[in-house]
Amino acid sequence: MKRNQLFWLISIINSLFIIPACSAQNQPDSLLDDVLEDLSVNNDINNSVNEQNWENELEELSVRLQEPINLNVATREQLEQFPFLTDLQIEYLLAYVYVHGSMKTLYELQLVEDMDKRTIQYLLPFVCVEEINNRSSFQWKSMLKNAVKYGKHEVLTRMDIPFYKRKGYEHTYLGPSVYNSVKYGFRYSNRLYVGVVAEKDAGEPFGALHNRYGYDYYSFYLLLQNCGRLKTLSVGNYRLNFGQGLVVSTDYLMGKTIYASSFTSRGKGIKKHSSTDEVNYFRGVAATVSLTEKLNISSFYSHRSMDGVLTDGKITSIYKAGLHRSQKEADKKDLFTLQLTGGNISYQQSHIHLGITGIYYVFNHPYEPELTGYSKYNLHGNQFYNLGIDYAYQWHRFSFQGEMAKGKKGWASLNRFQYSLMEGTHLVLIQRFYSFDYWAMFAHSFREGSTVQNEQGYYLGVETSPFRYWNFLASCDLFSFPWKKYRISKTGSHGIDVLIQTTFSPHENLSMYLKYRYKQKERDLSGTKGSIILPIYHHQLRYRLNYSLNEVLSFRTTLEYNHFYSQDKAASLGYQATGMISYRLPGTRLFAEVQGSYFYTDDYDSRVYISEKGLLYTFYTPSFQGQGFRCVAHFRYDFNEHWMFITKFGETTYLNRDEIGSGNDLIRGNKKADIQMQLRIKF
Numbered sequence: 257m258k259r260n261q262l263f264w265l266i267s268i269i270n271s272l273f274i275i276p277a278c279s280a281q282n283q284p285d286s287l288l289d290d291v292l293e294d295l296s297v298n299n300d301i302n303n304s305v306n307e308q309n310w311e312n313e314l315e316e317l318s319v320r321l322q323e324p325i326n327l328n329v330a331t332r333e334q335l336e337q338f339p340f341l342t343d344l345q346i347e348y349l350l351a352y353v354y355v356h357g358s359m360k361t362l363y364e365l366q367l368v369e370d371m372d373k374r375t376i377q378y379l380l381p382f383v384c385v386e387e388i389n390n391r392s393s394f395q396w397k398s399m400l401k402n403a404v405k406y407g408k409h410e411v412l413t414r415m416d417i418p419f420y421k422r423k424g425y426e427h428t429y430l431g432p433s434v435y436n437s438v439k440y441g442f443r444y445s446n447r448l449y450v451g452v453v454a455e456k457d458a459g460e461p462f463g464a465l466h467n468r469y470g471y472d473y474y475s476f477y478l479l480l481q482n483c484g485r486l487k488t489l490s491v492g493n494y495r496l497n498f499g500q501g502l503v504v505s506t507d508y509l510m511g512k513t514i515y516a517s518s519f520t521s522r523g524k525g526i527k528k529h530s531s532t533d534e535v536n537y538f539r540g541v542a543a544t545v546s547l548t549e550k551l552n553i554s555s556f557y558s559h560r561s562m563d564g565v566l567t568d569g570k571i572t573s574i575y576k577a578g579l580h581r582s583q584k585e586a587d588k589k590d591l592f593t594l595q596l597t598g599g600n601i602s603y604q605q606s607h608i609h610l611g612i613t614g615i616y617y618v619f620n621h622p623y624e625p626e627l628t629g630y631s632k633y634n635l636h637g638n639q640f641y642n643l644g645i646d647y648a649y650q651w652h653r654f655s656f657q658g659e660m661a662k663g664k665k666g667w668a669s670l671n672r673f674q675y676s677l678m679e680g681t682h683l684v685l686i687q688r689f690y691s692f693d694y695w696a697m698f699a700h701s702f703r704e705g706s707t708v709q710n711e712q713g714y715y716l717g718v719e720t721s722p723f724r725y726w727n728f729l730a731s732c733d734l735f736s737f738p739w740k741k742y743r744i745s746k747t748g749s750h751g752i753d754v755l756i757q758t759t760f761s762p763h764e765n766l767s768m769y770l771k772y773r774y775k776q777k778e779r780d781l782s783g784t785k786g787s788i789i790l791p792i793y794h795h796q797l798r799y800r801l802n803y804s805l806n807e808v809l810s811f812r813t814t815l816e817y818n819h820f821y822s823q824d825k826a827a828s829l830g831y832q833a834t835g836m837i838s839y840r841l842p843g844t845r846l847f848a849e850v851q852g853s854y855f856y857t858d859d860y861d862s863r864v865y866i867s868e869k870g871l872l873y874t875f876y877t878p879s880f881q882g883q884g885f886r887c888v889a890h891f892r893y894d895f896n897e898h899w900m901f902i903t904k905f906g907e908t909t910y911l912n913r914d915e916i917g918s919g920n921d922l923i924r925g926n927k928k929a930d931i932q933m934q935l936r937i938k939f
Contacts, residue, residue, distance in 0.1 A: 311531030312495065313507070314873040317382070319443065324384040328358040332604070337524065340378045343648070343655045344676055345370050347607070359385045370653075372680045372721065394484040403444035411937040412439040414871060416458065419929040424459060424920030429581040431461035437532050438471075449479040455532045459581030466586045473578070475537075479528040487552060488544040493529040493537045496556060498600045498613040499646030500670045501701035502661035502708060506536040525554060525600075531873075534578030538596065554600040561590035571623040582920070593620045609648035616641045617697065630740035633665075633710070635695040640664050642696050653677070666694030668708060670701060680721040687714055692739035704735045704753070712736055727759040743779050745786025751777030768801045781824050788824075794861075795819040812836040820861040830862030831855070832880070845894035853886040871902055871934045884910040884926075902934040 316337065325334050327349070335346045348369045353359065362385055365376050416435035425433055435458045441451035453475040456462050460472045477492040495506040507524065526544055529537040542556035563575035565588060575588045598615035622638045625631070644661035658671035673685040686702060692710040699708035702715070713735030721727045736750035754774045761767040773796040781788040797817045804810035814834040821827035832855040839848045853866050863881040869890045870876040880886065888906045895901070907929035910916065916923040 311533070311873040312527065312529065314875075315441075315530055316527075318873070319446075320382040323445070324382055326386045326388075327362075327383050328353060328385060328388050330383070333525075338379065338382060340375055342370070342674070342676075342682070343650060343657070344653065344674070345375060347650055358388055361385060370676055370679050374727070394482075396483070399444075399447060399483065403448050407442055407444040407448070409939050410439075410441045410443075412441075412872065412934065413437065414932065414934045416930060416932045418458065419931070420923050420925065420927070422459075422917070422920060423922040423924075424581065428583075428920050429459035430465055430583065430586070431456070431459055431467075431581065433458050436462075436471075439530070439532075441530060447481050447483060449477065449481075449528050449530075451477050451528070451530050453530060453532060455534075457579055457581065459579070466580065466589060472580055473532065473534050475529065475532075477528045477530055479526075485546050486543070487546050488526045488542070488554075490526050490528060490542045493539050494542050494556075495527045495529050495537055496542070496698075497524045497527070498554075498602075499611055499644055500657065500659040500672070502646075502659045502668045502670060502699050503613045503642045503644040503696065504598070504615050504698040505700035506538070506698065507700070526556065535576045540596075544600075550603055550605050552600075552602050552604075554602075556596075556598060558596040559593065561593050563588045564591050566591050566621065569621060571619060571621050572625055574623075594618070595620075607650040609646075611646040612644070613646065614641070614643045615698065629745070630742055633693040633739060635665075635697060637664070640695060640697065642699070661694075661696065661699070663695040666691035666709075668694045668696065668699070672702075677720075680719075682717075682719045684717040685715070686717075688712060704733065704751070705737070705741065710737050710739045710741065712738065725760055725762045727761075729755070729757040729759070731755045744777075744789065745780050746778070746789050749778040749789070751775070765804045765806075766802070768799070771798045771800075772796070773798075779822070781822075790823045792822040792861075793820070808840050808842060810838045812838075814866075816864055818857070818862045818864060820859075828858035828862040830857030830864050830881075832864040832866060834866055847892040849888075849890040851886075851888045851890075854884075855880045855886065856883045857881045868906075869904075871904060871932055872900075872936060880908070882910050883912040884908060898938050900936040900938075902932075902936075904932045906930060906932075 320337075330350075330353075332346060332350060335341055335349065341349075345368070348371070352364075352368045362380065362383070364385075365371055365379070414435070414437045418433050421433070422429075435456065437453070437455040439451065439453045441449065443449045453473075454471040455473045456467070456471045461467050463470050475493045477494065478490065479494070480486065480489040483489075497505045497507045501507075506529075507527075526542045538556065538558035539560040540556070540558040542554065542558075544552055544554040546552050563578075564571050565573045565575070571592055575585075577585075580586045580589050594617060596615065596617040598613070600611060600613045602611040603609065617640055619638045622636075624636050625634065627634060627636060640663070642661055642663045644659050646657075646659035648657045649655070653676040655674045656672070658669070660669045661667060668688075668690040670686070670688045672687075675683045677683060688702060689712045690703070690708050690710060694709050696708055701708050703711055704713065705711050713733060715731065715733040717729075717731035719727070719729045731754070733753040734750070735753070736748060737744065739747055741749065752775070755771065756773075757769055757771040759767065759769040773794075775794045775796075776791055778789050779792050780786045781790055795818070799813075799815045801813045802810070803812075812835070814832070816832045818830035819827055820830070832853055834851065834853040836849065836851040840846070841848070849869055851868055855864050855866065857863050857880070860881050863879045865877050865879050866886060867875075867877045868886075868888050886906070886908045888904065890902070890904045892900065892902045907927060908916075910926045914924075914926055916926070916928055
């Protein structure tokens, strides 16, 4: 069949399939929220989740919403920034354009092998199809001239005002309870980014005491991309991510269970740091140069001050909260420095990738934390290094990725196998081994514990869509810890993490899923000081229903049940019921969302997580324990294409307590309410 005949056939038969997906472009922010909500809920249920600092990732995806990638000239690196595309899907997409020539319409995505309905729906808002213009070689003068003429500016300011008073404001905290941040960013196409970030956390002084220059935190970044052989140049604050993250990665890591689906982890090289995160970044200069079409070399240098505690000229702890509200916290600010340098060499040819990453870092004082119990083999000293080799190979429906790394102490390895049995069916196997004495301060990768150290395990995930409207997801992770862990005073402890999820989408306006998760691991019996260690069991059941009448009104219902028990005590229960209504006022630019939740838990172990819409470039998933209600009202008004205002009001009311929190964060009373406001100006 000729190609133009295929266009008409696909347009007629699948119009009901593509058109609803295209409608997602009308509400791109809602699409991002749905994806992030999935990632947030799938995070480790034993790790506290609060407001996720995904500003960097969300800003990058938002740029793609405003300036979609032309699939006819898209590179592998550009497509890899979308976490919902598998390596196999990227390969098939590039091969399709190479074999068949330029796409004429987005309908052709259905012709690309291994492209399923959900992936296409996620991808559509970020891509486009345009004719290829004759492109001349890069010229600096032309780029700078066009940047001045066509560059885009954005100013974003946020203010949070609490309607409660914490105990710390009586005598301890030095500043007002209002949070404020200001961000300015300039960008031209995907070549030039320049920005400044300033932030003051609640309780920190403004323009006084240790913040006599105004805000508590300032950040500057400049990023150049795709300028001839200069692939990337970053000056100021930046992020790094190479290989599988066993040597260095400062990107936010998705939840462990999400690996069973199409979401994957890739080295993204050098990126700007434009968020208010005060910890996970580097400060200095970094660059990537393309020596040939297949060979890239990167180099970076960083010098920054860090917070912590100095005792007798030694660093005894590193403070990562970024809060300087009290004099005690302020005394920890910028007490020592960390210098870092390193580089990466990567080779990409067709189905093969090879890379080498090295990093060397040194403190200006010896780092000597207390090393007892489970922390006996933790990092200490003042000079460290890590060296890793990452690799990838793809053959037909089989793909393989991995990395092996060596540090000053210990070593680590991670290997990921994926096989696509057929379209919509993926099998994933991940093997990891992190020695108990592997020292890697900037490693961030697939794991059960809190660091890339003292862990080994095997993860198996399967996702399939054997029937129309149905999707099935199952995963199992077997893990163990060679050395002791926090609250586990024995060597060789082990556990299992199982997830089963069924999704049913009979119509583009209706979808639902039912998810069951079971987790078992070992833990010290409270009060025995580690002399008695027993297994603990956690069962979690969640049901979610999404329904929209049209593009104006939509509903969402979530029901969750937790069952936690151990051998030494009776089971504790927790559950929550959440309802959300989203409404777009016809004929206006007003978007409103109201959400209400009821929660009940017996204790902290049976706590529940409730996801809610945050401000621009944020996502909020707080945990709750006890009994009470949570109500949220979120309003967004777009005055025009230049001005946008968001306000969010939230209140939590507890029915079983008269105080909330403890220490300086104690709130006298059973209610906690606040309002958040955000203004964006684009010109």
